Amino acid sequence: GQQLNQSPQSMFIQEGEDVSMNCTSSSIFNTWLWYKQDPGEGPVLLIALYKAGELTSNGRLTAQFGITRKDSFLNISASIPSDVGIYFCAGHLRYGGATNKLIFGTGTLLAVQP
Amino acid sequence: DGGITQSPKYLFRKEGQNVTLSCEQNLNHDAMYWYRQDPGQGLRLIYYSQIVNDFQKGDIAEGYSVSREKKESFPLTVTSAQKNPTAFYLCASSIAPFRQVNQPQHFGDGTRLSIL
Numbered sequence: 001g002q003q004l005n006q007s008p009q010s011m012f013i014q015e016g017e018d019v020s021m022n023c024t025s026s027s028i029f030n031t032w033l034w035y036k037q038d039p040g041e042g043p044v045l046l047i048a049l050y051k052a053g054e055l056t057s058n059g060r061l062t063a064q065f066g067i068t069r070k071d072s073f074l075n076i077s078a079s080i081p082s083d084v085g086i087y088f089c090a091g092h093l094r095y096g097g098a099t100n101k102l103i104f105g106t107g108t109l110l111a112v113q114p
Numbered sequence: 115d116g117g118i119t120q121s122p123k124y125l126f127r128k129e130g131q132n133v134t135l136s137c138e139q140n141l142n143h144d145a146m147y148w149y150r151q152d153p154g155q156g157l158r159l160i161y162y163s164q165i166v167n168d169f170q171k172g173d174i175a176e177g178y179s180v181s182r183e184k185k186e187s188f189p190l191t192v193t194s195a196q197k198n199p200t201a202f203y204l205c206a207s208s209i210a211p212f213r214q215v216n217q218p219q220h221f222g223d224g225t226r227l228s229i230l
Contacts, residue, residue, distance in 0.1 A: 042221035104156040
């Protein structure tokens with residue numbers, strides 16, 4: 001199945017630093033979603049984006065739906081130790097049909113050193 | 115609280131055995147999904163169901179089976195035909211597209227299946 005190109009694969013940062021990660025695709029998407037997964041747990045939805053150009057914040061997290069509808073980024077400001085986890089992007093293809101199937105990125109592993 | 119419950123958290127299977135993973139949701143969602151997650155990889159869709167008594171194969175359905183007899187429940191059976199079943203299995207649910215398109219999926223906490 002199709003997967004999104006997500007980068008970077010991993011990041012190792014100091015507490016207090018800002019973080020940026022992104023997803024790109026050759027296909028047009030109708031939505032972009034960002035999830036966080038803690039070890040041994042299921043992904044939790046952080047931010048959902050529905051319109052090209054949309055910029056949405058959730059606390060220290062900010063995500064944008066790219067103008068071309070083929071990319072999205074997630075920023076985390078002033079990182080803290082509990083930000084550790086794997087971050088996944090996901091989206092609904094523009095011509096995905098009436099199935100609500102999501103395409104997922106391969107994930108970005110974030111490690112934060114206190 | 116509303117949510118998705120997967121059980122058990124850990125499951126061990128002997129060679130040649132079928133095992134069934136449970137997924138229950140009380141979010142009143144019509145659509146439910148099963149994913150497989152392997153280390154260092156994204157989520158791969160096994161099966162999905164948009165309504166009771168109907169389900170569709172995902173990208174990696176071989177060696178798996180499902181049923182959808184109730185709206186709240188979507189059990190996954192890992193059969194002996196699945197040659198590499200060791201993985202983390204995630205169940206999700208969402209509002210179905212026939213009600214509202216492009217809705218986010220919400221996940222349970224997963225079941226880790228290992229082969230003895």
